[in-house]
Amino acid sequence: MTGRLAVVGLGPGDARSLTPEAAAALAEAKALYGYAGYLDRVPPRAGQSRHPSDNREEGARARAALEAAADGPNVALVTAGDPGVFAMGAAVCEAIEHGPAAWRTLDVAMIPGVTAMLAVAARVGAPLGHDFCALSLSDNLKPWETIERRLDAAAAAGFVLALYNPVSRARPWQLGKAFERLRRHLPGATLVVFGRAVGRADERLAIATLAEADTVEADMATLIIVGSAATRLIARPGLPPLVYTPRAGEVGP
Numbered sequence: 097m098t099g100r101l102a103v104v105g106l107g108p109g110d111a112r113s114l115t116p117e118a119a120a121a122l123a124e125a126k127a128l129y130g131y132a133g134y135l136d137r138v139p140p141r142a143g144q145s146r147h148p149s150d151n152r153e154e155g156a157r158a159r160a161a162l163e164a165a166a167d168g169p170n171v172a173l174v175t176a177g178d179p180g181v182f183a184m185g186a187a188v189c190e191a192i193e194h195g196p197a198a199w200r201t202l203d204v205a206m207i208p209g210v211t212a213m214l215a216v217a218a219r220v221g222a223p224l225g226h227d228f229c230a231l232s233l234s235d236n237l238k239p240w241e242t243i244e245r246r247l248d249a250a251a252a253a254g255f256v257l258a259l260y261n262p263v264s265r266a267r268p269w270q271l272g273k274a275f276e277r278l279r280r281h282l283p284g285a286t287l288v289v290f291g292r293a294v295g296r297a298d299e300r301l302a303i304a305t306l307a308e309a310d311t312v313e314a315d316m317a318t319l320i321i322v323g324s325a326a327t328r329l330i331a332r333p334g335l336p337p338l339v340y341t342p343r344a345g346e347v348g349p
């Protein structure tokens with residue numbers, strides 16, 4: 097079997113943050129798979145077929161792309177940000193683990209992209225400058241109790257937190273609960289950054305304190321960074337503030 101499947105990270109949205117490696121993988125593909133909203137970001141190219149799908153069916157999308165790659169053509173499966181961060185990379189690996197033996201002989205390449213937490217962090221300064229962790233607030237694939245336990249552990253351990261999937265139409269209350277949970281461990285003055293649709297035309301950034309953080313700032317396209325007790329804000333005349341977490345001097349628990 098000679099098929100190739102490239103799982104390509106498109107970055108946060110701005111074409112300038114697409115890596116040359118990702119651009120090359122897209123150019124070489126004979127068939128493009130992915131969630132329709134992400135595929136729309138890839139300009140059409142002659143001789144390339146497109147197979148958009150609904151966002152909810154990750155496993156089915158991974159299997160469809162693997163089947164196509166096993167049939168011979170060079171296939172690219174596109175994801176937002178990085179394929180390995182709450183995205184199709186793991187879904188493809190899972191499909192291979194449980195799929196036909198032939199899929200294990202495919203040439204599978206994960207092509208990294210700029211993940212949302214890095215894009216948001218870069219907009220405001222260096223909030224991830226010291227130890228941090230990333231959590232998805234989606235309880236579609238894990239119980240809410242697990243999320244609460246991880247929020248408690250991460251906040252109590254002094255990590256800065258990057259929160260993916262904070263809200264969706266089907267998950268309206270989770271973010272409010274998460275803020276409540278974090279307020280048990282962190283001072284009210286802890287900085288919270290909301291980065292929405294970063295790199296896209298409707299980008300919006302907001303900085304708040306944990307005491308005042310309002311869930312209305314967030315939607316499905318928002319990545320939230322909750323600082324640690326060490327995270328600081330530098331006010332600047334006529335310029336947006338810089339938010340950063342110092343590399344030393346952490347006042348850990």
Ligand code: SAH
Nearest residue numbers: 108177178183211212260261293294318319
């Ligand atoms: N693989 C993606 C994450 C997919 S999970 C990545 O590496 O970025 C989807 C979540 O990612 C969204 O709910 C949001 O939290 C975040 N996200 C994706 N693109 C974003 C963008 N341009 N701006 C802000 N957050 C984004």
